[in-house]
Amino acid sequence: MLIVEPKPIEEVLSFLEGEASIFIAACGGCPVGAEVGGEPKALEMKAQLENAGKRVTGYITIDFLCNKALSGLHLARHISEIEKASCILVLSCGVGVQAIANTVDKPAYPAFNTLPMRGVPGVWQSTERCNQCGDCLLYLTGGLCPITLCAKSLLNGSCGGTNNGKCEVDPQLDCGWYLIYERLRRIGRFEILKRYVPPKDFQRYMPSAELRNSRLWALERKGA
Ligand code: SF4
Ligand code: SF4
Numbered sequence: 001m002l003i004v005e006p007k008p009i010e011e012v013l014s015f016l017e018g019e020a021s022i023f024i025a026a027c028g029g030c031p032v033g034a035e036v037g038g039e040p041k042a043l044e045m046k047a048q049l050e051n052a053g054k055r056v057t058g059y060i061t062i063d064f065l066c067n068k069a070l071s072g073l074h075l076a077r078h079i080s081e082i083e084k085a086s087c088i089l090v091l092s093c094g095v096g097v098q099a100i101a102n103t104v105d106k107p108a109y110p111a112f113n114t115l116p117m118r119g120v121p122g123v124w125q126s127t128e129r130c131n132q133c134g135d136c137l138l139y140l141t142g143g144l145c146p147i148t149l150c151a152k153s154l155l156n157g158s159c160g161g162t163n164n165g166k167c168e169v170d171p172q173l174d175c176g177w178y179l180i181y182e183r184l185r186r187i188g189r190f191e192i193l194k195r196y197v198p199p200k201d202f203q204r205y206m207p208s209a210e211l212r213n214s215r216l217w218a219l220e221r222k223g224a
Contacts, residue, residue: 001119002030002093002132003216004112006041009048012111015139016089019107022049023078023085024059025100027092029066029122031112033216041091045111049089057084065096066128072103079184081129094130094138094145095121101143102128107187108143110136116207117217133213134204140192142183147200155197 016022019091024042031037042059049056054102058081070081075082082088087107093114101108116132129148137155138145151169158177159166165178175209211217 001033001117001220002095002121002130003034003115003117004031004036004093004210005034005115005117006091006112006135007032007110008052009052011181012089012109013049013052015109016049016054016087018111019054019087021055021057021085021087023057023070023082023088023106024049025065025075025088025090025096026059026061027065027090027096028061029064030093030119031091036112037046037091045089045091064122065090065092066099068099068125069105071099075104078148090143091154093121094132094136095128097136097138098128098130098145099126099161101138101183102126105187107134107189108138110138112136112141116205117211120213130147132205133200135201137197140194140197141180142187142189144176144180144183145181146176149174149179151176155200157193 002071024045026042028038035080039061042061046056046059060076062071063175066070089109089111090100091111097108097110113134113136114130115134131147133147146155151167162175165175167173167175
């Protein structure tokens with residue numbers, strides 16, 4: 001299980017500036033354990049966005065949104081609502097946001113931070129990874145994680161070693177930043193690359209004392 005916490009609504013609205021219409025995809029898996037999942041949270045977010053003047057074209061709740069095959073099937077039923085939206089706001093862990101980004105050619109933004117717990121996603125059978133950094137950056141990358149896709153976890157673009165879309169550390173691997181450039185170009189958000197990302201706060205990589213005293217932590221340790 002991965003543990004998430006909602007980002008402050010001010011932060012969500014700041015990266016949604018310029019996005020007039022939004023489709024909400026909420027996970028009904030792990031976030032339910034943290035009491036921030038499923039339809040209640042989707043409806044709460046819908047109300048907050050509408051209060052801020054945004055148009056919500058629709059919403060969906062998917063149990064274990066990190067399962068791309070399952071998510072794809074559910075999203076297909078909402079295709080007209082998704083087409084009317086300029087982006088998708090995803091209420092899930094970082095794996096779920098990436099799963100949606102890799103399923104739909106729309107910007108996928110994270111509504112949650114994924115906290116360091118060292119757990120695993122609920123149903124996850126694919127290539128997306130989250131390092132549980134505690135401060136999700138996927139709104140700056142079109143929904144792909146630079147921390148797990150780049151061998152050096154670079155935050156502000158590729159190193160000098162990227163070669164024809166491959167990584168200098170392991171030429172068998174795609175360069176994570178090449179994938180991010182290509183995705184931002186495809187979804188028409190290339191200008192996001194002009195934003196500077198400050199160094200990560202590594203204290204957020206440590207589980208907080210509050211989390212270590214929670215029943216979720218006890219359950220996760222029991223299963224480890
Ligand atoms: S930026 Fe990457 S590692 Fe951090 S929470 Fe998001 S998906 Fe996970
Ligand atoms: S080549 Fe790309 S993925 Fe590899 S370390 Fe450099 S920026 Fe990161």
